[in-house]
Amino acid sequence: MSTLQQRPRTARAVGDGLKLHRRSMRLDGRRHTVISLRPGTTARFSTNYHHYTWHVLSDDHGARLLATLLWGLAYQARPGTVLVIDRPFLSPTPFEADPADPIVLVPGWCTRLTTRATRELRRALPLRSAPEGTVRWRTRGLAGAAHSPYREPEHGHTERVAEAIVVRPSSPRECRDWALNAAQLDTESGGTDYTYLDHSGGWVSGEIQIFRRFHHMVSTAIRARESVLERADAPTDPGELRPAIWDAADIVRGRAHLKILEWHDRQWQVGRHAAAWLAKADIDSFEALRRVGAVETYRQMRAAGGENLDLRMLWALDCAISGSNYRHLSSARKRELAVALDRPPEPARGLIC
Numbered sequence: 001m002s003t004l005q006q007r008p009r010t011a012r013a014v015g016d017g018l019k020l021h022r023r024s025m026r027l028d029g030r031r032h033t034v035i036s037l038r039p040g041t042t043a044r045f046s047t048n049y050h051h052y053t054w055h056v057l058s059d060d061h062g063a064r065l066l067a068t069l070l071w072g073l074a075y076q077a078r079p080g081t082v083l084v085i086d087r088p089f090l091s092p093t094p095f096e097a098d099p100a101d102p103i104v105l106v107p108g109w110c111t112r113l114t115t116r117a118t119r120e121l122r123r124a125l126p127l128r129s130a131p132e133g134t135v136r137w138r139t140r141g142l143a144g145a146a147h148s149p150y151r152e153p154e155h156g157h158t159e160r161v162a163e164a165i166v167v168r169p170s171s172p173r174e175c176r177d178w179a180l181n182a183a184q185l186d187t188e189s190g191g192t193d194y195t196y197l198d199h200s201g202g203w204v205s206g207e208i209q210i211f212r213r214f215h216h217m218v219s220t221a222i223r224a225r226e227s228v229l230e231r232a233d234a235p236t237d238p239g240e241l242r243p244a245i246w247d248a249a250d251i252v253r254g255r256a257h258l259k260i261l262e263w264h265d266r267q268w269q270v271g272r273h274a275a276a277w278l279a280k281a282d283i284d285s286f287e288a289l290r291r292v293g294a295v296e297t298y299r300q301m302r303a304a305g306g307e308n309l310d311l312r313m314l315w316a317l318d319c320a321i322s323g324s325n326y327r328h329l330s331s332a333r334k335r336e337l338a339v340a341l342d343r344p345p346e347p348a349r350g351l352i353c
Contacts, residue, residue, distance in 0.1 A: 017138065018068055020083075021131035025124065028117035032080040035135065036127055037089050041065075044091045044215065046100040047165045053204050054158045054165050056103060056197075057094060059214035063185040063193075066208060069105060070179035072137040074172040076107050087126040094217035096245040097225040101160065106168045107175065108156065119162035142179060156198045158206025167197060167206060187212035224248035258312055260320035261286065277313070280304035286320070294318035295340045314341065 023034045037043075043065045046057040058066070069083055085103040092099060102125050106113045113121075156169040156178070169175035181195040187210055197206030211217055228234055228244045235241040250256040251273070259271035260278075270278060270286055281300035283289050289297055294317035302309060314337055315326040 017136050018072075020135050020137050021127075022133045022135050023127065023129065023131050025121070027120045028114045030080060030117070032082060032111075032113075032117065032121075033078060034121070034127070035081065035083040035137075036131075037085060038134075039088075041089060044089060044218075045085055045103060046091045046093050046218070047103065048093045048095065048098065048100075049160070053207050054160060056165065056167070056206070056208045057100075057214070058208075058210050059212065060185065060187055060210060062214070063182050063208065063210045067142065067179045067183035068137065068139050070169070070175055070182060071139045071142045073105055073107050074169075074175035074179065075138065077110055079110050079112075081111055082106050082113055082121070084121070084125070084127070091215075091218045092222060092225075094211060094214055094221055096242045096249075097218070097221040102164045104164050104166045106166055107172075108168045108170045109172060113166065113168075115161055118164055118166060122162045122164050142183065156206075158197050169197075182208055185210050220249050220252050221245065223252050227252075255312070258316040258326060260289070260316050274316075277301055277306060277309070280306055289317065290321050294321055295337060299341065311338070 019038055021036045021038055023036070025032050025034050043058065043062045045062055045066075048055050048057065056066070073081075073083060083105040085105075087102075090100040090102065102122065104113070104118065104121070156167075156171075156174050158165065158167050160166070169178055178195075178197055185193040185195060185208065187193050191212045192210065194207055194209040196204050197208060198204060224245045225248075227248050228241065235244055247256065250259065256273040257271075257277050258274070260274045261268045262271040263269075268286065270284075270289075275284075278284070278289065278297070278301070281292070281297050281304060283292060283297055292300075294314060297317055298309070298314040301313070306313075311334070312326060315329045315334060318333070318337055319326040319329055
């Protein structure tokens, strides 16, 4: 029996009345109601563990869907209700294309999802049986409350259980707060945004993080991972594989040369890809770069055959010298560098012109 797909015009809909699938499953000897997304839903999610925190990753559209799911979950009172996000709504991580774990939203005030129940649910994923019905996920009040002040989470928790990321708000109020925080996420200004799912004693176990170019990042990470694994000397240790994938991703993005400095042998050294460009300006060390300066180094690189270098290289050189990141360079400093680049080079000291 085939599962009905959502119509194209409703596939991105995340508002009040969102249609979800319902199944009844026996987990750890108890009856559970399992809610899941309908096929055709366009949102995609990923998960990773970073800085001792489990992250749910997506884009702006995914954040709005999460807000809808959490808001509707806050009004659930039926014991044994859980909401699952699994394939095909999971993407590899946007950093190194590691596989993502399923996400399970559990209303902690009415559902006790045991480790055994989680394990049995995980084994049943992805859900292939026909749903028993469709539910309308009601989110009245979310739109009007979307600009409410941020409130610190209570005592909810996010953890990895049986290879699934279990997000467990402790009360309906906390669940609504998480929904409001997710609804206010916006990547417009900085390209990324985040909100905590809990915050107890200065330690955060869960976080939602979104990226404006989430899908592009995932695609780049997949290509980078494939290129590394195709090598005869591909690392097998995850601690070595991930940095290799990050380096390959920079090559795919065309910005590997912008890593002016890299940490090698317990010290900062000129980056491997940047070194080839710096050699065009006879720069063979970081000290030489500091001595010549960013503007003159960039000018010499362009003169020696680097006509296609864009201004990001100038920014990267300047930030390497100042110890900052070129992606955070202020507009004022960019203008200063552009003005200096347009000036004729100053004569070398000691020469009479």
